[in-house]
Amino acid sequence: xxxxxxxxxxxxxxxxxxxxxxxxxxxxxxxxxxxxxxxxxxxxxxxxxxxxxxxxxxxxxxxxxxxxxxxxxxxxxxxxxxxxxxxxxxxxxxxxxxxxxxxxxxxxxxxxxxxxxxxxxxxxxxxxxxxxxxxxxxxxxxxxxxxxxxxxxxxxxxxxxxxxxxxxxxxxxxxxxxxxxxxxxxxxxxxxxxxxxxxxxxxxxxxxxxxxxxxxxxxxxxxxxxxxxxxxxxxxxxxxxxxxxxxxxxxxxxxxxxxxxxxxxxxxxxxxxxxxxxxxxxxxxxxxxxxxxxxxxxxxxxxxxxxxxxxxxxxxxxxxxxxxxxxxxxxxxxxxxxxxxxxxxxxxxxxxxxxxxxxxxxxxxxxxxxxxxxxxxxxxxxxxxxxxxxxxxxxxxxxxxxxxxxxxxxxxxxxxxxxxxxxxxxxxxxxxxxxxxxxxxxxxxxxxxxxxxxxxxxxxxxxxxxxxxxxxxxxxxxxxxxxxxxxxxxxxxxxxxxxxxxxxxxxxxxxxxxxxxxxxxxxxxxxxxxxxxxxxxxxxxxxxxxxxxxxxxxxxxxxxxxxxxxxxxxx
Amino acid sequence: xxxxxxxxxxxxxxxxxxxxxxxxxxxxxxxxxxxxxxxxxxxxxxxxxxxxxxxxxxxxxxxxxxxxxxxxxxxxxxxx
Ligand SMILES: Cc1ncc(C[n+]2csc(CCOP(=O)(O)OP(=O)(O)O)c2C)c(N)n1
Ligand SMILES: [Mg+2]
Numbered sequence: 001x002x003x004x005x006x007x008x009x010x011x012x013x014x015x016x017x018x019x020x021x022x023x024x025x026x027x028x029x030x031x032x033x034x035x036x037x038x039x040x041x042x043x044x045x046x047x048x049x050x051x052x053x054x055x056x057x058x059x060x061x062x063x064x065x066x067x068x069x070x071x072x073x074x075x076x077x078x079x080x081x082x083x084x085x086x087x088x089x090x091x092x093x094x095x096x097x098x099x100x101x102x103x104x105x106x107x108x109x110x111x112x113x114x115x116x117x118x119x120x121x122x123x124x125x126x127x128x129x130x131x132x133x134x135x136x137x138x139x140x141x142x143x144x145x146x147x148x149x150x151x152x153x154x155x156x157x158x159x160x161x162x163x164x165x166x167x168x169x170x171x172x173x174x175x176x177x178x179x180x181x182x183x184x185x186x187x188x189x190x191x192x193x194x195x196x197x198x199x200x201x202x203x204x205x206x207x208x209x210x211x212x213x214x215x216x217x218x219x220x221x222x223x224x225x226x227x228x229x230x231x232x233x234x235x236x237x238x239x240x241x242x243x244x245x246x247x248x249x250x251x252x253x254x255x256x257x258x259x260x261x262x263x264x265x266x267x268x269x270x271x272x273x274x275x276x277x278x279x280x281x282x283x284x285x286x287x288x289x290x291x292x293x294x295x296x297x298x299x300x301x302x303x304x305x306x307x308x309x310x311x312x313x314x315x316x317x318x319x320x321x322x323x324x325x326x327x328x329x330x331x332x333x334x335x336x337x338x339x340x341x342x343x344x345x346x347x348x349x350x351x352x353x354x355x356x357x358x359x360x361x362x363x364x365x366x367x368x369x370x371x372x373x374x375x376x377x378x379x380x381x382x383x384x385x386x387x388x389x390x391x392x393x394x395x396x397x398x399x400x401x402x403x404x405x406x407x408x409x410x411x412x413x414x415x416x417x418x419x420x421x422x423x424x425x426x427x428x429x430x431x432x433x434x435x436x437x438x439x440x441x442x443x444x445x446x447x448x449x450x451x452x453x454x455x456x457x458x459x460x461x462x463x464x465x466x467x468x469x470x471x472x473x474x475x476x477x478x479x480x481x482x483x484x485x486x487x488x489x490x491x492x493x494x495x496x497x498x499x500x501x502x503x504x505x506x507x508x509x510x511x512x513x514x515x516x517x518x519x520x521x522x523x524x525x526x527x528x529x530x531x532x533x534x535x536x537x538x539x540x541x542x543x544x545x546x547x548x549x550x551x552x553x554x555x556x557x558x559x560x561x562x563x564x565x566x567x568x569x570x571x
Numbered sequence: 572x573x574x575x576x577x578x579x580x581x582x583x584x585x586x587x588x589x590x591x592x593x594x595x596x597x598x599x600x601x602x603x604x605x606x607x608x609x610x611x612x613x614x615x616x617x618x619x620x621x622x623x624x625x626x627x628x629x630x631x632x633x634x635x636x637x638x639x640x641x642x643x644x645x646x647x648x649x650x651x
Contacts, residue, residue: 117585118585118588121585121588121589121592122592122596125639126639126640128583146639150637180612181639182579182580182581182612182613182639182640182641182642183638183639183640183641183642184642184643186636307637308633308636308637309630309633309634309637311633313630
């Protein structure tokens, strides 16, 4: 068979059912063969290659499988770059296939030649250029294996045109392919690890004020249940990071909120007061720690991570445990003993009450419609009404970047069954719409809601075309403040209210929806919310809800850049 | 301080770029590089960096150890 056909077969071998892509000159041989495989492999034609990568990311994060996207050489391939960097930052397993010019023409500035291996080396977990068809069955299984194993991440495969058209004898042998990888399995020092697990148990059992901080590693390794068990067994409060927001049920008595720049007062204050912190599957990002010099100074910190390069990078810790989050939590859970920590937990509740009184309450009670109210209405109508039994399951919530994201992260009542997809590390505006499309393709049974800002929506608004052509049932909630809200907030607080180039003159979104044949509704008052969300939840097919919200409603609390968690401001 | 990094690596064309990038990203100057292909898949690299410290070298080793194209890697401190 030809290289192109082999490439398709290696993708099908990985149980991938949907790929996202956009054709062009050097990838035509692949698309030609794809025409014969439409019953086995669904291809979703996007409107811009960036949309394809984000869709692959959404697919991957909604399903836990590897997402796949395809583009032609040159401009098609370079349009992938932002999405690849996003996947690298957020440990999302995707395989990105980009075409390349004939091997004999490499380095000649041939039409649509771009050195994608060179360009993406710093932003991929691995990349490789296939220039002979016979390498396909060896390299592709490696690509998928690398993308999903250990700490997941993006892999880029550049495939020259000649390798797509060459004929060869195709044989798929997964084991032989993986055996050819040069990386020998690392022998971890298991004795030391066991010892550190025992030390961690001891620290936690002796602690007066212990705290667990859960990151996305908990979701990736499927450690949600054992996390909750640890909390219950040891009576230990749990906070989550932005990406780990769905690691624990919002209603769990031990859940105390989100950490970080716009986190909850309880989570941040408890970080500062704790005597022992167990950080699991998180990386002490600067958005989480604030000024590291003033971070958690009373705590002995235990850090569990699958990636040892994360240890002692931003924060010096006292104990490191290198391993899979679920396995390590299981080992720790075994040794935990219950200790009454009523006053420590009460401290957390008091902080929460303070936040409720000063921030959450006034926000939700505002006469002017704001983002918090819309997000809260999504909670009660979407999560609770839709699936009262399995509260929060079968819903995937995707956010964009900016105030809309922070309000969503702060006010959504996620459970560990709720899909939660947001762009954290890179903070990529334009992420939500295509990621929601990908999530819906990966989980057709789930209700997918994208929460977007007016700026971010317009960064990949062309993907409404993908929704139209492929009949994709995603609910889009536009939180329209006619501003680049998050930047405006910084200008408001730190730049003397000089709103330089953050006001947006927006199009009439109803007309855009009409053109794309998407059901549309607009609201601008809190009392219109309930009906609007009901109508959205009941709608068949895609739906676009535009909520015109108060542009002056900032996200609080906030820890200003460079400050410590103690310096949070609430208005 | 002066260090020698020794690695067994995949003999792919751009491997030297990948290894030197580890140093360049951290602003560490590379003094010399030695590269020898040993079979159809593997090569050996020796690299001298004269202006690093243990902490940064440990980080580089951890990062290199994570890299799919590196089979084995270690460093040796050349002076005190
Ligand atoms: C691609 C990209 N460009 C710029 C930024 C910087 N940025 C972060 S938030 C933000 C404003 C977002 O505005 P909007 O999408 O309307 O969301 P809002 O904050 O108003 O909810 C900007 C410009 C970014 N994160 N990503
Ligand atoms: Mg906005």
